[in-house]
Amino acid sequence: MFSDNSAVLIDARSRAEYAAGTIPAAESILAGEVSKATQDHRLQYYDHNTRIIVFGNSAGEARAVADEIALNAYPNSSFFGGTYRELKRARFSSERKTIFSLS
Template sequence: MTDLAISQTDVYQATLAEPDQKTPQVSTEDVRRILADGSAIVLDSRKRAEYAAGHIAGARNVAPAPGAPPSEYVAAVERLVQGDKSQSLVIYCNGQYCKAGRQLSAHLAEAGFTSVRRYQLGIPVWRALGGPVEIELEGIVRIFGVDQTVVYFDARSAEEFAQGTLPGAHNVPADAVATGGFEKVPMPRNDFNTRIVIFGRDKAQGRKLADAIGKTPFQNVSYFPGVFEQLSVVIKPKPV
């Protein structure tokens, strides 16, 4: 069993103190910096369906079809980096007890990739520490109408919201959050793990609201990185 090697000064610098690691690990702070400066590709090693349902904002996914051999996954990563096996990669999955990241990292190292690291804390800790999470269009389509517990927030203006929004969505204009925009919203305060999905006019607007909610106790928050028109094509808007 592994333990968290927690910095005395900052939990964001924690990693898993795993013995006999085949590839080194990075911390949450490292991933934040890497995403900001683009010094590595952050790669989600989970199945495509899991990635679509929620992934670290800015992460990539090239998972082959379920059941494909490891060689096919390695080949997909090689295509992603255009054959450059020195490309810096950071692999993550579903956390401490998930094997996907370890396995893909080991296969890549065996195939000659020379700069592979793991964020083994994975998306559970990323969420818990307020890291931004994106949900793909196919992920929203899959859960819409199936998971009745999801709360949808529309980050557009009140005027845009009134012209049509997703059925059941609540309007929380991203620009109004700083002036108490949450006060009149029916937040699921009896369960802070309730899935919250945010969308806006565009990626920037959705991300702005997601970042604000990320500073609250709610941990299961994701935003759609596309434009509202993409959603309105597959899920018919409802006038307010």
């Protein structure tokens, strides 16, 4: 899921949670504001096949925004089926590299 560096990440959590910390480069878009996000360029991409992955505090929260995005001309939208904390743990633990090892 995270090997595609061209994917756009959308944070569906509250503005306060987004401001407190999010995945780097993620945009904040809440349920019910996808049309506005398209107009204010938070969700303005030239290629309508752009891969969009939505995450939130729950799969239901993320799915609501992903479905709304898919209906607004970005059909390649999906959602992370876990919580933000699970995503953060999975994303960043998979990016860690061993600097040295003790033999």
